[in-house]
Amino acid sequence: MKPFLKALAICVAGAFAVSYFTMRASAHDRITTKVSWDREISPIFQARCAGCHASGGRSTIPLTTYQQARPWAASIKEEVLTRRMPTWHAARGYGDFANDPSLSPFEIALVAAWVDGGAPERSDKGKGVRSDSVGAVSSAGSAYVVPRRKTTRTATLPCEEQPVAGRLLAVTPRLEKGGSSGIAARLPDGRHEIIAWIRNYDPDYPTTYWLRRPLVLTRGSRLVVESRGTCAIDLTFAR
Ligand code: HEC
Numbered sequence: 357m358k359p360f361l362k363a364l365a366i367c368v369a370g371a372f373a374v375s376y377f378t379m380r381a382s383a384h385d386r387i388t389t390k391v392s393w394d395r396e397i398s399p400i401f402q403a404r405c406a407g408c409h410a411s412g413g414r415s416t417i418p419l420t421t422y423q424q425a426r427p428w429a430a431s432i433k434e435e436v437l438t439r440r441m442p443t444w445h446a447a448r449g450y451g452d453f454a455n456d457p458s459l460s461p462f463e464i465a466l467v468a469a470w471v472d473g474g475a476p477e478r479s480d481k482g483k484g485v486r487s488d489s490v491g492a493v494s495s496a497g498s499a500y501v502v503p504r505r506k507t508t509r510t511a512t513l514p515c516e517e518q519p520v521a522g523r524l525l526a527v528t529p530r531l532e533k534g535g536s537s538g539i540a541a542r543l544p545d546g547r548h549e550i551i552a553w554i555r556n557y558d559p560d561y562p563t564t565y566w567l568r569r570p571l572v573l574t575r576g577s578r579l580v581v582e583s584r585g586t587c588a589i590d591l592t593f594a595r
Contacts, residue, residue: 386474387473387474387476388473388474389469389470389472389473389474390479391466391469391476391479392470392476392477392478393422393425393426393470393477394422394477394479395478395479396466396470397425397467400459400463400467401420401425402420404457404459404463405419405441406419406420407442407457408442414561419432422477426475426477429470429475430471432467432471433468433471433472436459436464436467436468437464437468439458439459439464442457442458442459444456444457444458445554445555445556445558445563446552446553446554446555446565447553447554447555450550450552450553451550451552451567452568452569453552453566453567454568455564455565455566502566503594506595507594508594508595509522509592509595510590510591510592510593511593512530512588512589513579513588513589513590513591514587514588514589515537515583515588515589517578517579517580517581518578518579519577519579520541520573520577520578520591521573521574521575521576521577522573522591522593522594523570523571523572523593523594524541524551524567524570524571524573524591524592524593525566525567525570525592525593525594526564526567526591526592527539527551527565527567527590527591527592528562528563528565528589528590528592529552529554529557529563529565529587529589529590530559530587530588530589530590531554531557531583531585531586531587532585532586532587533557533558533559533560534556534557534585535554535557535583535585535587536553536554536555536556536557536583536585537552537554537557537581537582537583537587537589538550538553538582538583539551539552539553539554539579539580539581539589540579540581541571541573541577541578541579541580542577542578542580543573543574543576544575544576544577548580549571551567551571552565564590564592570594579591
């Protein structure tokens with residue numbers, strides 16, 4: 357055989373061997389978890405991922421069916437454990453938001469267990485039977501109700517220290533791409549209330565952050581904003 361053909365033959369044989377072994381490996385993936393796509397994972401993805409990971413969504417990667425999600429299993433675990441997904445630009449621990457889509461620690465543990473256990477489509481036990489626990493998963497975050505326009509007023513303010521007063525319901529930062537902003541209020545009694553800390557902002561997808569509990573800013577309160585880059589902020593108050 358000519359050296360070139362010989363090399364080609366080796367390459368082709370190698371490619372076959374690789375695909376043969378990877379096929380075998382996936383066919384022999386040991387399923388070591390009872391967590392399944394049908395029962396636990398799919399409801400979580402419907403509630404927290406499908407908004408972007410479906411056709412026409414913000415992401416080009418659809419994750420609404422088992423067949424779509426399975427090849428991404430390793431990456432899904434990574435994204436969920438590091439909390440890069442679902443995307444949310446408010447830093448954790450600063451403010452508490454009714455529309456925060458983040459997974460609960462329990463949901464994260466379910467996703468990780470599902471991937472580590474071989475990412476099965478259904479659990480052998482009780483095939484096709486939906487457990488009652490599904491409803492308990494992914495209820496937070498989707499339950500909030502945005503108040504009607506008529507009952508609110510919105511003020512657009514520059515990002516600098518200034519007086520504010522009212523019952524604050526939500527903040528909508530207007531930052532440049534990748535911008536960040538720390539938003540707080542100083543109350544007349546000297547207390548500081550952190551409202552939100554927004555990082556790595558994406559102006560293509562403006563987000564309103566609805567406070568889980570309205571913040572009452574009595575007269576004499578001041579808005580304090582630390583930001584990088586150009587910045588304005590919409591504050592939504594109860595009328
Ligand atoms: C607000 C929109 C949004 C939500 C909600 C969301 N994602 Fe994403 N996700 C994206 C975007 C945008 C990308 C970037 C890739 C692209 O352009 O498709 C991405 C990428 C990914 C990737 C690929 C990462 C890589 O390896 O490149 C995975 C996996 C993923 N998301 C999983 C999830 C899961 C799981 C959820 C739900 C728990 C979720 N995402 C929720 C917008 C979203």
